[in-house]
Amino acid sequence: MGVRILADDRMAVLYCSTTDWAFGPVFQDGGSFDAAERAESFLRFLGARDPRQFTDKALEDLYSQWLAQEADQWKKEAEDVE
Secondary structure: OOOOEEEOEEEEEEEEEOOEEEEEEEEEOOOOOOHHHHHHHHHHOOOOOOOOOOOHHHHHHHHHHHHHHHHHHHHHHHHOOO
């Protein structure tokens, strides 16, 4: 059990599969990436850190940090694949 992504064709949210509780930001389609891909990118940004451990404010701050570097992260990940 752990953090999962719940998505439709335009939006995605994180949820805890243990408690069935959604939390954190709402991800929307942006640029070349759909909402679920952006949510996955945010989780990669967090690395081994479990997003459920953060307060709402701390998670909001991390989300803002992720947004500020999102384009660079996508670029770096694309280069790593090549």
